[in-house]
Amino acid sequence: MKNWVFLSTHFDDVVLSVGGLVWELAQRGERVEIWTICAGDPPAGKPLTEYAQLLHGFWDIGEDVPLKRSREDAACCRALGAALYRRYTIPDNIYRYLPGTDEPLIKENEDQFTPLEPVESYLIPQVADFICKNLPEDCELVAPLAIGSHRDHVLTRRAAETTGHPLWYYADYPYLVYGEHTLSDWLPAGAKEFSLEISPGGLKAWQAGFACQRSQIPLLYVDEDDMRNSIEKYLKSGCGYTLWQFYGVLRK
Numbered sequence: 001m002k003n004w005v006f007l008s009t010h011f012d013d014v015v016l017s018v019g020g021l022v023w024e025l026a027q028r029g030e031r032v033e034i035w036t037i038c039a040g041d042p043p044a045g046k047p048l049t050e051y052a053q054l055l056h057g058f059w060d061i062g063e064d065v066p067l068k069r070s071r072e073d074a075a076c077c078r079a080l081g082a083a084l085y086r087r088y089t090i091p092d093n094i095y096r097y098l099p100g101t102d103e104p105l106i107k108e109n110e111d112q113f114t115p116l117e118p119v120e121s122y123l124i125p126q127v128a129d130f131i132c133k134n135l136p137e138d139c140e141l142v143a144p145l146a147i148g149s150h151r152d153h154v155l156t157r158r159a160a161e162t163t164g165h166p167l168w169y170y171a172d173y174p175y176l177v178y179g180e181h182t183l184s185d186w187l188p189a190g191a192k193e194f195s196l197e198i199s200p201g202g203l204k205a206w207q208a209g210f211a212c213q214r215s216q217i218p219l220l221y222v223d224e225d226d227m228r229n230s231i232e233k234y235l236k237s238g239c240g241y242t243l244w245q246f247y248g249v250l251r252k
Contacts, residue, residue, distance in 0.1 A: 003139035004032045006170075007131070009156040010092060011036050011073040012213045013144065017173040019080055019206035019231075020198035021241050026081030027202075034077055035134075037127055037156045039087035041066050042095035049104040051111075052094040059215035066091075069215060076212035079205055088130050090123060093152050116151045116158075127159035135165065142168040142243060145186045148175030168194065168243040173234060174220060191246040198241045206240075207231050 004025055008014035014022065014034050025032050042048060048056070061068045070087060077085045093112055096105040099119050106112055135141065143160035146153040153172060160167055171183055198206070207228045211217075221227040234240055 002030045003136045004030060004142060005135060005139050006032065006034050006142045007144065007156050007160055008034055008036045009144060009150070009153045010038055011069050011076075012210065012216050013153070013172065014170075015076050015080060015206070015209040015213065016231075017144070018142075018170045018240055018243075019209045020202040020235065021170075021196055021243070022080045022082060023205035023209075024196045024198060024202045024241075026083070031083045032081065033084040033086065034080075034082045035086040035088070035131075036073065037088045037130075037159070038090050038092045038152045039066065039070065040089035040091040040095075042091055043097065046097055046102070049094060049097075049106065051104065051106050051108060052092075055094060055219070058219050060218070061215045065215075069213075072213050072215060076209045079209040079212055081205070086134060088127060090127065090155075096120075112151055113149050114151065115149075116154050120155075123155055124159050124162055127155065128162040131160060131163050131165075135163075140168055141165050142170055144172050145169045145244075147172040147181050147183075147186050148179050150175065166245065168245050170243055171239060173240065176239065177234065177237075187244055188246050188248060191244040193242055193244055195242040198235055203232060203235060206235075 006014045006018070006022065022032050022034070042052070056065055059065065074085065094106050097103060098105055098117065105117065131141075141160065143157050144153045146157040171186075175181060176183060210227060210231065211224060217224055217227050221230060
């Protein structure tokens with residue numbers, strides 16, 4: 001029996017990208033853990049940034065948003081058959097400020113896709129240390145490709161690469177389909193592949209898993225039916241069930 005650790009940048013990234021694959025692995029009797037990296041509370045003593053307030057309005061889950069999202073995530077992990085979930089304490093980039101200032105890191109959506117600030121580089125070894133200290137001795141570690149260059153996805157991938165542990169990578173949904181990105185641009189020639197066919201039960205679990213992330217549906221979809229149809233379309237396009245392994249570091 002293999003152990004798998006999937007790194008999810010935010011609460012919904014693994015289920016959106018490879019939820020069916022996680023379920024299929026669990027059905028084969030393999031142990032799957034999902035670790036969310038940017039799961040911390042907003043910084044104490046700082047007001048909620050205007051952009052964070054805007055997103056909270058879309059999510060419509062009231063106060064204590066990270067706590068409530070973590071509860072959504074717990075239900076999601078159960079739906080996918082994950083044996084364990086962990087969370088690290090770095091706040092989502094929408095909550096962060098430039099270190100030592102009152103300047104919000106994110107003022108508008110486009111700011112999330114600008115290069116990781118050099119003054120935030122101290123976060124990379126912190127995340128890498130969290131991974132190394134908790135990683136089972138014999139496991140397959142899976143990180144996002146960081147397609148779309150969302151700064152938190154870049155942070156997660158760079159930290160995973162810093163550990164020196166062999167990595168598998170998954171394609172980031174929805175960035176692969178919503179942006180002008182081609183998968184081949186993110187994969188070197190000769191990358192090793194691992195794929196599992198997603199059964200009808202796996203598709204249903206994938207859809208049910210994201211349905212647990214109820215606060216995120218209005219941000220990405222018209223309604224729950226649209227979400228379910230979109231995930232099925234993504235699967236039928238040949239995505240969501242393959243991991244890649246290669247050696248190198250993120251340079252995008």
